[in-house]
Amino acid sequence: MIYKNDQALIQGxxxxxxxxxxxxxxxxxxxxxxxxxxxxxxxxxxTGTRLVIAGNGTGTTGGxxxxxxxxxxxxxxxxxxxxxxxxxxxxxxxxxxxxxxEDVQKKAEDSGxxxxxxxTEQLCFIGSTIANNSSGAxxxxxxxxxxxxxxxxxxxxxxxxxxxxxxxxxxxxxxxFRLDLPFAGSIAFERPGYPxxxxxKHNAGYYSSRDMDLIDLFIGSEGTLGVIVEADLMLVxxxxxxxxxxxxxxxxxDLFGFVDKAKHQTGGIDPRALEFFDRNxxxxxxxxxxxxxxxSAGAVFFExxxxxxxxxxxLEAWLELMEASCAMTDESWVALDVDEQRAMKAFxxxxxAQVNEWLNxxxxxxxxxxxxxxxxxxxELFHFYRNTCEKNRFRYxxxxxxxxxxxxxxxxxxxxxxxxxxxxxxxxxVEKALELGGTLSAEHxxxxxxxxxxxxxxxxxxxxxxARIKQALDPSLILNIGNLIPEHYYQT
Numbered sequence: 001m002i003y004k005n006d007q008a009l010i011q012g013x014x015x016x017x018x019x020x021x022x023x024x025x026x027x028x029x030x031x032x033x034x035x036x037x038x039x040x041x042x043x044x045x046x047t048g049t050r051l052v053i054a055g056n057g058t059g060t061t062g063g064x065x066x067x068x069x070x071x072x073x074x075x076x077x078x079x080x081x082x083x084x085x086x087x088x089x090x091x092x093x094x095x096x097x098x099x100x101x102e103d104v105q106k107k108a109e110d111s112g113x114x115x116x117x118x119x120t121e122q123l124c125f126i127g128s129t130i131a132n133n134s135s136g137a138x139x140x141x142x143x144x145x146x147x148x149x150x151x152x153x154x155x156x157x158x159x160x161x162x163x164x165x166x167x168x169x170x171x172x173x174x175x176x177f178r179l180d181l182p183f184a185g186s187i188a189f190e191r192p193g194y195p196x197x198x199x200x201k202h203n204a205g206y207y208s209s210r211d212m213d214l215i216d217l218f219i220g221s222e223g224t225l226g227v228i229v230e231a232d233l234m235l236v237x238x239x240x241x242x243x244x245x246x247x248x249x250x251x252x253x254d255l256f257g258f259v260d261k262a263k264h265q266t267g268g269i270d271p272r273a274l275e276f277f278d279r280n281x282x283x284x285x286x287x288x289x290x291x292x293x294x295x296s297a298g299a300v301f302f303e304x305x306x307x308x309x310x311x312x313x314x315l316e317a318w319l320e321l322m323e324a325s326c327a328m329t330d331e332s333w334v335a336l337d338v339d340e341q342r343a344m345k346a347f348x349x350x351x352x353a354q355v356n357e358w359l360n361x362x363x364x365x366x367x368x369x370x371x372x373x374x375x376x377x378x379x380e381l382f383h384f385y386r387n388t389c390e391k392n393r394f395r396y397x398x399x400x401x402x403x404x405x406x407x408x409x410x411x412x413x414x415x416x417x418x419x420x421x422x423x424x425x426x427x428x429x430v431e432k433a434l435e436l437g438g439t440l441s442a443e444h445x446x447x448x449x450x451x452x453x454x455x456x457x458x459x460x461x462x463x464x465x466x467a468r469i470k471q472a473l474d475p476s477l478i479l480n481i482g483n484l485i486p487e488h489y490y491q492t
Contacts, residue, residue: 001040002030002076013071016059018449019365023065028054032076034153034161034229040072041227042159042183045476052480053223055128056100058121060368061447063132063222063483072227074098074127083111083235091235092150097127097228104233113235116142119443120349127228133203133220135443137303140403141272144201144443146219151232154218154225157474158184162226169214177214189472191217194462199372201404201442205454205484206466217469222445223480225473239305243315244335244344248296248328255298256379258325259402262302263375268310268317274403275301275348278386281397284354289347293331300402301348311336351399355410362412364419369429372406373438384432385409388425394418406442430456451486463489 004010005027014023029051031037044051050069057064064071077096080103085091091113095104102122108115118136119129128134130152135144142148151165160181171177171191179187192208207216218225249255255276262271277285277299286292306314315334322329335341359366373381382398385407389396395414400407409429413419430440430453440450440457455463467489471477477490 001032001036004028004030010071012057013054013073014065016055016057016062016064018060018062018065018447020062020065020448022067024068025052025066025071026068028071028073030073030076034077034155037072037077037155037227037229038159038161041155041157041478044070044478045157045159045474048476048478050478050481053131053227055125055131056123058124059128059132059447060370060444061449063445063447063480065448067482069481074125074227074229077127077229078103080104080107083108083113089237093233093235094230095126095233096230097125097130099126100124101126101129108233108235109238112238114238115233115235116148117145120352126231126233130219130228130231131221131223132445133207135201135203135401135404137273137275137301137401139201139443140274140401141270144203146207146216148234149215149219149231150234152215152218152228153230155227155229156181156184157226157476157479160184164215164218165232166213166215171212171214175212177217187472189469192462192465192469194458194465197437197439198374199405199437199439199442200375201372201401201406202439203443203445204439204441204450205446205458205462206469220445222447222484224470224484226479240307241305241311241336242341243304243306243311243318244341245302245318246333246344246347247300247302247322248293248331249298249300249326250295250328251326252297254326255300258321258327259300261321261325263403265317265321268314269304269321271302271304271403273301273303274401276399276402276407277301277351278398280395281351281399284358284397285347285350287354288350293328296328296331301344351397355397355412358412362414364413364416367411367413367419367422367426369409369426369433370406370441370444371429371433371438372401372404372442373433373436375405377436377438378402378405381405381433381436381438382407385429388428392418392421392425394422401442404442427453446484448482451482451484454484455486455489460489467491 010028052066052069054064075098077098079096081094083091083093118138119134191212335344395412411422
């Protein structure tokens with residue numbers, strides 16, 4: 001195992017995209033095997049030495065930033081095996097936690113398979129995507145990362161190496177998980193009893209369900225229960241063809257109606273992605289894409305998988321839906337070949353680039369939301385976002401995963417007074433989403449930035465349930481302390 005404590009060499013481990021600037025660490029460990037991780041955690045449990053697991057720095061919530069803790073860098077555990085077919089329409093690929101998502105997806109596609117999860121940031125580590133139950137545009141059809149994990153290897157804080165295949169460890173009728181481990185001995189703990197929000201995306205706190213599978217407790221636990229070091233990913237065949245389209249609308253009412261019909265209509269329409277850009281987002285993009293219609297109130301990007309036999313029929317169904325929804329059909333952009341779809345992908349990724357360019361000229365950071373609500377409440381949350389921003393004369397954009405009733409509001413302060421006001425109003429956005437039965441975080445997780453809001457979502461009893469499980473698996477409290485669970489909930 002490699003260890004570095006030269007502060008000049010390890011400075012990069014003190015930051016991610018959360019804009020937290022106060023991290024510090026005595027040193028960084030670079031395990032080169034699963035056994036290295038086990039040895040490190042076992043020794044740290046004995047001495048009470050705190051550790052933070054570092055992904056590749058793409059997170060937005062400060063989860064990997066240490067405050068005096070040592071860092072475990074996962075980048076050396078980057079093995080990617082060949083896909084192994086398990087039937088006509090399924091394959092499994094074993095990967096190390098430090099492998100890059102883009103490398104995993106390319107390896108799968110080179111063999112004719114697709115790994116469906118598609119977080120926007122392709123340079124994230126696959127272990128981080130599992131620890132955070134990551135999602136993306138294709139989550140509308142395929143669901144989050146959780147749905148595509150067949151097995152994980154986790155190193156517990158005790159140093160025990162636990163191999164968990166889906167279905168191998170389930171809570172008993174009494175809701176209790178029981179483990180007999182070489183180092184930790186016998187452990188028993190009850191699954192979480194709180195209900196989860198009825199949203200199609202949710203990534204806040206430990207997972208809970210009746211007859212729960214232990215693998216699902218670790219997925220989305222943000223590294224607080226153990227270090228995920230290896231996983232078996234479930235693959236599906238690469239689609240024969242894809243239809244992609246960017247559809248403009250003159251009114252939001254027409255746009256919302258189009259999305260609602262696309263989500264419920266039959267006749268061949270079956271999107272794998274439904275993404276939204278508001279008028280302000282299009283204004284940012286117009287600098288690079290002047291052809292964006294000036295009178296558009298917003299746009300929807302959709303994708304659907306087709307075959308050569310169904311392509312014409314499906315495309316005709318979408319065009320009919322566009323006409324019926326008063327879309328700006330003639331000005332919209334249809335991409336049917338790989339080159340055009342690559343260009344459309346570049347269009348979608350240009351928005352954060354343009355926003356960051358604008359922010360670089362400002363002195364303040366943006367304020368971003370990650371809430372999702374049940375479908376029936378989406379319009380109410382959206383209008384609450386927009387009306388609040390208009391009332392306070394903020395510069396803002398709203399974009400994201402409208403198919404999952406999950407869009408991101410980004411407030412772009414032009415001065416410190418606006419930043420302070422926007423940060424205060426963030427609490428109102430949280431309260432509104434929770435009032436509507438939604439979730440605090442649909443995809444980015446809690447990390448260190450949102451722990452106080454998690455307590456608002458689950459209440460004191462819910463957070464104590466999480467702390468109880470955490471202490472059952474990490475009694476010395478060494479791993480990712482400060483993430484997810486506010487420290488004062490731990491019993492001393």
